Amino acid sequence: MTSLSISEWFTPLSTFEKIYWCIAIFFSLLFIIQNVMSFLGGDVDTPDATGDVDELLDTDTGIGFQFFTIRNMFGFFTIFGWTGLACIERNLSPFMTIMISTIAGTIMMVIMATLFYYTGKLVANGTMKIENALGATATVYLPVPGTRNGTGKVNLVIQGTLRELDALTDDSETLPTGAYVKVIQILNNQTLIVTKQ
Numbered sequence: 001m002t003s004l005s006i007s008e009w010f011t012p013l014s015t016f017e018k019i020y021w022c023i024a025i026f027f028s029l030l031f032i033i034q035n036v037m038s039f040l041g042g043d044v045d046t047p048d049a050t051g052d053v054d055e056l057l058d059t060d061t062g063i064g065f066q067f068f069t070i071r072n073m074f075g076f077f078t079i080f081g082w083t084g085l086a087c088i089e090r091n092l093s094p095f096m097t098i099m100i101s102t103i104a105g106t107i108m109m110v111i112m113a114t115l116f117y118y119t120g121k122l123v124a125n126g127t128m129k130i131e132n133a134l135g136a137t138a139t140v141y142l143p144v145p146g147t148r149n150g151t152g153k154v155n156l157v158i159q160g161t162l163r164e165l166d167a168l169t170d171d172s173e174t175l176p177t178g179a180y181v182k183v184i185q186i187l188n189n190q191t192l193i194v195t196k197q
Helices: 006-010 015-039 053-059 070-089 094-122
Strands: 137-142 152-158 161-169 180-187 191-196
Touching: 015 070, 015 094, 070 094, 137 161, 137 191, 161 180
Parallel strands: 161 191
Antiparallel strands: 137 152, 137 180, 152 161, 180 191
């Protein structure tokens, strides 16, 4: 019983077929590695985030429709390669092989881009919107000096999450730790104006 080595199998192939085999195998490996890394948390298909985190979260609109990404290119060439090999196996002309495999690869890119676009839309946006604090009841954590004479801190639940935020008061007396207060205004989109409840 004789075993066929890779060189014995690969050498007789035409140059056109060799190119398609190289594309199919190389990009299939990259596609598999890239997806395994995504599942393990090593996906780096997004740009680095720099700057103020709160500002980035406030301006984040979610994942847009991204057609030309590394992931999509890997998908394109993987399908391009295997579709081309299927066409070669059916003895189609080089022109038809290239055309069909290009169309198949493009369809794969569209499917992947659409899939990730709608998946991104399903992710809940955890960005805190401070305006949701208006009218809410809070508990003083650090005393809030009266007549806006200094900044204290209050704890309150916004969007289902306990938050600690800076607070001022127009009340004449200092609001002590543990006092219940009501948020009546938001200053500069970051500091709460509270009053004793």
